[in-house]
Amino acid sequence: MADQRASNGYVSGSNLERVLKSGNFAVTAELGPPQSADAEVIRKKAALLRGYCDAVNITDNQTAIVRMSSIGAGAILVSEGLEPVIQMTCRDRNRLAIQSDLLGSYALGMRNILCLTGDHQTFGNHPQAKNVFDIDSIQLIQIVKNLRDEHVFQCGDPLKGLEPRFFIGAAESPFAHPIEFRPYRLGKKIKAGANFIQTQLVFDIPAFEAFMEKVRALGLHQQAYILAGVGPLKSPAMAKYMKESVPGILIPPELIQRLEDAGLPWAGKSKDELTKEEKKARSEAWKQTGIDICIELIQKIMQIEGVAGVHIMAIEWEEAVEPIVKGAGLYPRPVVEPLIA
Amino acid sequence: MIIAEQKPFEEIKGLVGSAQKVLVVGCGTCVTVCFAGGSREAAILAASLRMASKLDGDPKDVTDVTVQRQCEWEYLDTIAEQVNEADLVLSLGCGIGVQAIAEHFPKTWVVPGLNTSFLGLPAEQGVWVERCAACGDCILGLTAGVCPIARCSKSLLNGPCGGSQDGHCEVNEDIPCAWQLIYDRLKSLDKLEMLSEIRPPKNWRTSRDGGPRKIVRPDLRLYEEE
Numbered sequence: 001m002a003d004q005r006a007s008n009g010y011v012s013g014s015n016l017e018r019v020l021k022s023g024n025f026a027v028t029a030e031l032g033p034p035q036s037a038d039a040e041v042i043r044k045k046a047a048l049l050r051g052y053c054d055a056v057n058i059t060d061n062q063t064a065i066v067r068m069s070s071i072g073a074g075a076i077l078v079s080e081g082l083e084p085v086i087q088m089t090c091r092d093r094n095r096l097a098i099q100s101d102l103l104g105s106y107a108l109g110m111r112n113i114l115c116l117t118g119d120h121q122t123f124g125n126h127p128q129a130k131n132v133f134d135i136d137s138i139q140l141i142q143i144v145k146n147l148r149d150e151h152v153f154q155c156g157d158p159l160k161g162l163e164p165r166f167f168i169g170a171a172e173s174p175f176a177h178p179i180e181f182r183p184y185r186l187g188k189k190i191k192a193g194a195n196f197i198q199t200q201l202v203f204d205i206p207a208f209e210a211f212m213e214k215v216r217a218l219g220l221h222q223q224a225y226i227l228a229g230v231g232p233l234k235s236p237a238m239a240k241y242m243k244e245s246v247p248g249i250l251i252p253p254e255l256i257q258r259l260e261d262a263g264l265p266w267a268g269k270s271k272d273e274l275t276k277e278e279k280k281a282r283s284e285a286w287k288q289t290g291i292d293i294c295i296e297l298i299q300k301i302m303q304i305e306g307v308a309g310v311h312i313m314a315i316e317w318e319e320a321v322e323p324i325v326k327g328a329g330l331y332p333r334p335v336v337e338p339l340i341a
Numbered sequence: 342m343i344i345a346e347q348k349p350f351e352e353i354k355g356l357v358g359s360a361q362k363v364l365v366v367g368c369g370t371c372v373t374v375c376f377a378g379g380s381r382e383a384a385i386l387a388a389s390l391r392m393a394s395k396l397d398g399d400p401k402d403v404t405d406v407t408v409q410r411q412c413e414w415e416y417l418d419t420i421a422e423q424v425n426e427a428d429l430v431l432s433l434g435c436g437i438g439v440q441a442i443a444e445h446f447p448k449t450w451v452v453p454g455l456n457t458s459f460l461g462l463p464a465e466q467g468v469w470v471e472r473c474a475a476c477g478d479c480i481l482g483l484t485a486g487v488c489p490i491a492r493c494s495k496s497l498l499n500g501p502c503g504g505s506q507d508g509h510c511e512v513n514e515d516i517p518c519a520w521q522l523i524y525d526r527l528k529s530l531d532k533l534e535m536l537s538e539i540r541p542p543k544n545w546r547t548s549r550d551g552g553p554r555k556i557v558r559p560d561l562r563l564y565e566e567e
Contacts, residue, residue: 090495091495095542117495117497117502117503118495119504119511120494120495120504120511120512122494122512122513123511123512131494131495133495133496133497134542134543134545135542136495136497136498136499136500136502137499137502138499138539139498139499139539139540139541139542142539142541143542154542171503172503173503176501176502176503176504176505176506177501177505177506177507177508177518177521178501178505178521178524178525181501181524181536184536184537185501187537188499188537188539191539192539200503247503247504247505247506247511248503248504248506
């Protein structure tokens, strides 16, 4: 059975892999699990994303805050008929736990994985925790690849039976430092076995074009599918916070100005003077501008050679995915039938 | 060297508890150099405990002595008499010194006066920084003499992660990004190509993860003449 699947031309046969391999511009979105055991939250968010993306990333205790596990949420998504991309960080699990989770998530029907180092635990709600970081993201990619292609565990022992066949993803932050090393680090991830890449949020198109030029010079765009990270900004304050405080995020001042301008009708009053309705109207104006900006960014990114898709990160704002995907002309999503073995 | 700092005085008072005859034992090596537990600090702490216990209406007999190295039996032998006379020994050695006293004097109750912090060096006057995690399998030859195990918050072997910004770590602006330092040094030494190699998962058995460690050197062992 394993050989059959390996010979059908796909490494995993996941929907995301099929869409990318068929040459369609792919769309992935993101779903943040709740800080609770409520499956209904996942189902509601899944309903907002259904039909608007090719696969849904499920974050793994993002920003080191405890949430429903990405694999648990992923199993719900599979049962809802959506395809998850399981995010897996190296912060909370050693190589034993990671490999057993890979086996378990594959057995539950998950086919895509995003290999991440993970935010440090000091950011989150359990800063007293012992960190693990037994392996790093590049070593994790190798482990997933060796399970799939060599049928061996990290220790070298062979698998005893069916191997997990994941479409392997990795992240890259094009503007983190040292910036001149980033394309080469991307190359290391691809050399390690990454099939697709999702980048940190891109707002600065010229900077991303410069990054992609280096990526193309290294031929990396021909060795893995590169999905540019995009996301709608909710307010000028959020944009400023991200620009100042999140490593590797560049936001041009003119984008922040556009958000400021969208709030101009309410600029005469201080925060306390605004009525609830006025605050809501201002928020809607900001959000619409954030969505418009996101659509424009996607349209510009689609023109850049070597970009195979976009990864939409609408953090705790899954409702924004539909208008963004439609606005960018990326709806409906393609249906690519599996190859026959 | 081993870097340590003194515990808060209230915590030390609590550890001393009701003991009447207290011996403060300083150490003349690492903790002297980092101003945490040398003869000066031992004398000051002994005086502080005497004063505090007097103010508390329960004056204690607190004396101090400092040995060259608390972690070697031969130096501990020199204070055996004072240790045996004390109700309690308050060690100003590192965690190794405290345990050496406990091991060498089975009938003595010993408590720590220091928190042993890390293996490091004095970067400037009054500033100490961590440099080594004693992982037991040194990789400094691969990383331009900068240790990512001790100095990268995530101990990455294939760094830097996406949290490196303006030379510092995502955890804290006071922490230099070890991988930025590695990158800069490799670049200045014209060895950047070393970064293109993927380093495999580390064998942590030589670190604490393999259990407590021990080194036996047969060439140095003393054997009885046959």
